[in-house]
Amino acid sequence: GNSVTQMEGPVTLSEEAFLTINCTYTATGYPSLFWYVQYPGEGLQLLLKATKADDKGSNKGFEATYRKETTSFHLEKGSVQVSDSAVYFCALSESTGANSKLTFGKGITLSVRP
Amino acid sequence: EADIYQTPRYLVIGTGKKITLECSQTMGHDKMYWYQQDPGMELHLIHYSYGVNSTEKGDLSSESTVSRIRTEHFPLTLESARPSHTSQYLCASSRWTEAFFGQGTRLTVV
Numbered sequence: 001g002n003s004v005t006q007m008e009g010p011v012t013l014s015e016e017a018f019l020t021i022n023c024t025y026t027a028t029g030y031p032s033l034f035w036y037v038q039y040p041g042e043g044l045q046l047l048l049k050a051t052k053a054d055d056k057g058s059n060k061g062f063e064a065t066y067r068k069e070t071t072s073f074h075l076e077k078g079s080v081q082v083s084d085s086a087v088y089f090c091a092l093s094e095s096t097g098a099n100s101k102l103t104f105g106k107g108i109t110l111s112v113r114p
Numbered sequence: 115e116a117d118i119y120q121t122p123r124y125l126v127i128g129t130g131k132k133i134t135l136e137c138s139q140t141m142g143h144d145k146m147y148w149y150q151q152d153p154g155m156e157l158h159l160i161h162y163s164y165g166v167n168s169t170e171k172g173d174l175s176s177e178s179t180v181s182r183i184r185t186e187h188f189p190l191t192l193e194s195a196r197p198s199h200t201s202q203y204l205c206a207s208s209r210w211t212e213a214f215f216g217q218g219t220r221l222t223v224v
Contacts, residue, residue, distance in 0.1 A: 043216050107156060
């Protein structure tokens with residue numbers, strides 16, 4: 001079956017630090033990959049996505065590249081802000097079939113200090 | 115902007131009460147989901163639906179039930195609430211692979 005593994009958290013950084021959150025996946029087919037973000041007291045929002053190998057998703061200064069050879073989709077940001085404090089989820093969905101489901105990693109909490 | 119709504123946002127209710135958590139979307143999505151989020155923030159799929167009159171149990175066993183009589187509406191019901199049901203419940207919908215989430219209902223059973 002499909003699975004997503006995220007690095008253990010929580011992560012605490014100072015403002016303007018470089019961020020990397022690791023994500024690796026196992027899938028039987030050719031999944032689409034996603035990063036979702038959950039701000040305190042809110043539901044999840046899509047942060048970025050990539051639908052095929054070597055695609056790079058980007059949004060709000062965050063980037064992630066779909067690496068089929070290493071089955072990874074690591075999230076990076078060059079300079080984090082206090083407002084980036086949130087929980088980040090890596091997820092995958094099989095691209096084929098109307099009955100696809102999202103599979104989530106466990107999520108990681110990021111805290112950014114001023 | 116995603117158009118998926120959950121009500122209520124917060125609910126505190128006594129043990130043994132029947133409750134229904136509402137979820138509605140205006141995007142015409144066929145697929146809808148209910149997730150339970152534990153205090154460690156991990157998401158657990160408890161129910162999903164691929165269309166009207168289709169409902170399936172998710173990866174985590176739940177005493178709740180769901181119905182899908184209309185495309186836009188996917189309510190979750192607990193016949194007899196217990197303190198172990200205290201949690202955050204998130205509803206989502208999707209057309210293909212990308213899911214849109216509601217803001218969640220935080221349920222506390224006392």
